[in-house]
Amino acid sequence: MVSAAAARSSDPELRLKELSIELPPAPTPFGAYVEAVQCGSLLFVSGMLPVIGHDAKYLGRVGSELSVAEGYDAARTACLSGLAAARAHLGTLNSVRSIAKLGVYIASNADFREHPKVADGASELLLQVFGADKVPPRIVLGVASIPLGMPIEVELVFELEATRESR
Secondary structure (H helix, E strand, C coil): CCCHHHHHHCCHHHHHHHCCCCCCCCCCCCCCCCCEEEECCEEEEEEECCEECCEECCCCCECCCECHHHHHHHHHHHHHHHHHHHHHHHCCHHHEEEEEEEEEEEEECCCCCCHHHHHHHHHHHHHHHHCHHHCCCEEEEEECCCHHHCCEEEEEEEEECCCCCCC
């Protein structure tokens, strides 16, 4: 028998409602690419920026123009867009079996050292929505720049439940 807590963690759509998290509209590309591609049982989501629509929520480098707390929120915002892109492609986040990878790229100066605290904005959101059993491995990198002057770019790879199309 599945416990109520385990059932909740396996239903990310329900968790979003319980947490009063509303996903933004699915993002649209800033260039010549698509937001998500499914290859077999994997869904690859393009690098997500901290935008609502095409409007930047944050610009600048974390540790210079932006605080760690603002970087954390920028990572969370970018991850919300990633979830919106996945939902738009799949129809529901309940198709996600696991999160295979989380990449968080942070525009910062060479002396910045708080990368893990910033990346936790994305990691903690995924923990809340999908549960501890689906927390992904992650890579966190400081980079010189991110497109359009954004402070964060988040990359996601999801493993999907088996469907008739992917068997």
